[in-house]
Amino acid sequence: GAVVSQHPSWVICKSGTSVKIECRSLDFQATTMFWYRQFPKQSLMLMATSNEGSKATYEQGVEKDKFLINHASLTLSTLTVTSAHPEDSSFYICSAPDRRGNTEAFFGQGTRLTVV
């Protein structure tokens, strides 16, 4: 099946710094990718939809200036957490629908971010 690779799998950073998370579709092109966040013992909540060649669409309550999304190619989307704070500590995970864009979603391995 299709593979989505997410990197890094975990990162610890200091408050005020920025962290970039990459999401790559390895064997298919993804014009759309989705970024989710999961707090401990909570479900995955959609943060934003990343669109290749255009601006990302953010869900209500998600600060677009804080969570910068870039989808520069058909195989790569990046999420940059800017000026990170401890409350940004969470599990971030990306997904991409399959080639046909309407069936199975493939997920990256996730990134555990800890801001100290």
Added chain:
Amino acid sequence: KQEVTQIPAALSVPEGENLVLNCSFTDSAIYNLQWFRQDPGKGLTSLLLIQSSQREQTSGRLNASLDKSSGRSTLYIAASQPGDSATYLCAVSGGNTPLVFGKGTRLSVIA
């Protein structure tokens, strides 16, 4: 707005038992439904995908059913094993749209 509910939130069973996890969704206009497994601190493993036109899917000891009209799905796990211990997530999609997840059921299978 689509909402997905999973019951129970947590479940502990002895090894060998058959068990059922429940998922319900408020908007029956879905394209598909997926069941995932998530181990602590890990990503998601897709278990079963049911298209809206299907009623069930099977993979090994797992069987998932879908009743789209009533907004329900069940995941049946036969002969549970300690290795099945994980959180099981149900998610629905409207087609080329992001998945809407339930909060999951945390399963513990005791040896």
